[in-house]
Amino acid sequence: NRVRIGNQEIPFGDLVKQAYMARIQLSAAGFYKTPKIHWNRDKGEGRPFYYFAYGASCSEVSVDTLTGEYVVERTDILHETGRSLNRAIDLGQVEGGFIQGMGWLTTEELWWDDKGRLRTHAPSTYKIPLASDRPKIFNVTLADWSEANEPTVHRSKAVGEPPFPLGMSVLHALSDAVASVADHRICPRLDAPATPERVLMAIERLKREAV
Structure with a gap:
């Protein structure tokens, strides 16, 4: 339950508190939206894949x-x-x-x-x-x-x-x-x-x- 940063070591709870007070986000998320793809299921038309691999x-x-x-x-x-x-x-x-x-x-x-x-x-x-x-x-x-x-x-x-x-x-x-x-x-x-x-x-x- 402790975090070591270089020569410093602090309790994990203190690290979270410091990050909160400094308004530093401790989590991150990302999402990749593949471009150029679309598909009409009813008509069977569109481009379902961005590219093909062989x-x-x-x-x-x-x-x-x-x-x-x-x-x-x-x-x-x-x-x-x-x-x-x-x-x-x-x-x-x-x-x-x-x-x-x-x-x-x-x-x-x-x-x-x-x-x-x-x-x-x-x-x-x-x-x-x-x-x-x-x-x-x-x-x-x-x-x-x-x-x-x-x-x-x-x-x-x-x-x-x-x-x-x-x-x-x-x-x-x-x-x-x-x-x-x-x-x-x-x-x-x-x-x-x-x-x-x-x-x-x-x-x-x-x-x-x-x-």
Whole structure:
């Protein structure tokens, strides 16, 4: 309950009192209003986004055709963030967004009970990816030629959510691996999330249909 400022140390209450008497605000808030965006839901017209971010992802998987279990062997990602404000942070955001998207499409299964209540409503009731689920080889590169067309902050782009869809590369790699059971002649119809159980069911279905 004390505050140290340089060589001075005062009780927190005294600091608050001094700030109050000097009319110094001890809290601050800010809000960024994205310009140029508007949307008419009824007409389906407008500009809902200020800009677009682009990325590409390629993944390799190994599937055990006896159990449906699989491992993500490798993922390569190229993503653009505009003129990056902090490349280290942006790389981490791309990695995290990809892992989150991978979990959405492979492990995060939704279950409703007979009364229509969602029972898998939190990480305590459904499986989210672990650090051990990440690709064994994980290469993420930021495009060094990228720059936002719009006058964003230093011509940068948001990188929190845009990498999320890159997890689709894992789902498609799993679908391709399952399709190999029938020499890629039959669409595997692999549902998301592609849990090991669903992968195994798709494999067994293809085996029957390929006969």
